[in-house]
Amino acid sequence: KAGVTQTPRYLIKTRGQQVTLSCSPISGHRSVSWYQQTPGQGLQFLFEYFSETQRNKGNFPGRFSGRQFSNSRSEMNVSTLELGDSALYLCASSLGQFTDTQYFGPGTRLTVL
Amino acid sequence: AQKVTQAQTEISVVEKEDVTLDCVYETRDTTYYLFWYKQPPSGELVFLIRRNSFDEQNEISGRYSWNFQKSTSSFNFTITASQVVDSAVYFCALIHNAGNMLTFGGGTRLMVKP
Numbered sequence: 001k002a003g004v005t006q007t008p009r010y011l012i013k014t015r016g017q018q019v020t021l022s023c024s025p026i027s028g029h030r031s032v033s034w035y036q037q038t039p040g041q042g043l044q045f046l047f048e049y050f051s052e053t054q055r056n057k058g059n060f061p062g063r064f065s066g067r068q069f070s071n072s073r074s075e076m077n078v079s080t081l082e083l084g085d086s087a088l089y090l091c092a093s094s095l096g097q098f099t100d101t102q103y104f105g106p107g108t109r110l111t112v113l
Numbered sequence: 114a115q116k117v118t119q120a121q122t123e124i125s126v127v128e129k130e131d132v133t134l135d136c137v138y139e140t141r142d143t144t145y146y147l148f149w150y151k152q153p154p155s156g157e158l159v160f161l162i163r164r165n166s167f168d169e170q171n172e173i174s175g176r177y178s179w180n181f182q183k184s185t186s187s188f189n190f191t192i193t194a195s196q197v198v199d200s201a202v203y204f205c206a207l208i209h210n211a212g213n214m215l216t217f218g219g220g221t222r223l224m225v226k227p
Contacts, residue, residue, distance in 0.1 A: 031213060043204065043217040056212045098213045099146060099165070104145055104158035 001027060004093050004105035012111045018079040021108045025072050025093030031055075032074035034066060035101060046089075049074050050096050071095040078110075086112045117207050119191045119218035120154045126195055127226050134190045134221045136205030142166075145209040147181065147188045150218070152202045161203075164188065 005024045013019050013033035033056075034046040045058040049068035051054050066076040072093075078085055088109050118140040126132045127169040138147065162172060164181050172179045176193045194201055205218040 033214065035215070043215075045214040045216075047199050048213050050213070056214050058214065090156075090158060092158075092215075094213070096213070098208050098210050101148070101160055101163050102213075102215060103160060104150070106155065106157040109156070 003106075004091060004103055006089075006091050006105040008108060009106065009110075010109050012113065013081050014113050015081055015083060016048045017081050017083060018077060019110060020075055021089055021091075021110075022079050023074045023091030023093075023105060024074075025074070025091075026103055029093035029095055029103075030072055031096040031100075032068055032072065033092045033094075034074070034076050035059075035092065036047050037090060037107075038084075038086070043090070046076065078088045081112045083112050086110060115142075115145075115207050115209060115216040117205050117216055117218035119203075119205055119221050121221045122219065122221045123224070125224045125226065128197060131191060131193050132195050132223065132225075134192075134205075134223065136188045136190065136218060138186050138188065138205070138207050140207060140209055142211070143210040145207055148206040148208070149179065149188075149190050150214065151205065152204060154201075155209045156200050158204065161190075168197050192223075197222075197225050197227055199223060200225045 004106045024098045033048040050057040052068045068074045088107045090107045094100040094102045118137045119133045145166045149160040180189045203221045206215040
């Protein structure tokens with residue numbers, strides 16, 4: 001079975017721009033979660049989508065948004081980029097219950113200049 | 114609120130040494146799961162183990178073993194006869210039934226020198 005895939009792997013943007021990251025879950029998985037990893041804050045939960053609905057949300061500003069499509073693929077969008085948004089963005093997929101293991105993709109490394 | 118603490122930020126050992134990575138957690142829930150993930154330099158988080166709060170049996174998988182003790186809220190990870198390929202950052206994480214979101218510890222960077 002193919003693992004979680006994320007595109008693009010690397011992105012360089014400038015302040016004020018917006019960016020869209022994509023995540024394709026493992027086949028059969030209906031839940032997709034997004035995490036931000038920075039040296040200062042570590043790994044932090046952004047949001048989770050299940051059956052095209054946002055089910056959980058972390059403590060991030062409204063500039064961070066996402067969506068999930070009927071095939072479970074998910075995108076996250078960051079508008080009006082700030083320098084502090086530079087991070088590794090990791091996507092994880094699972095079957096959907098909290099008891100299920102989340103499997104992670106390789107991440108998208110975003111650099112904001 | 115949930116919290117996971119990995120007090121060891123960095124550990125350096127010589128190949129073939131045994132090493133234990135500590136993980137202490139806080140939660141008010143009685144039903145929760147604990148995880149260990151490995152993050153090599155490539156960045157992807159690799160799942161290692163999942164343990165539920167009702168199963169305190171220790172687990173061994175090859176050179177890896179895990180010790181779960183509810184009495185001390187700890188879920189420690191031991192690598193026996195470490196190898197250079199074990200060099201990575203290891204994360205302990207917690208999830209509970211109030212939401213499908215992982216709470217991670219700060220991670221422990223393990224460096225295994227030849």
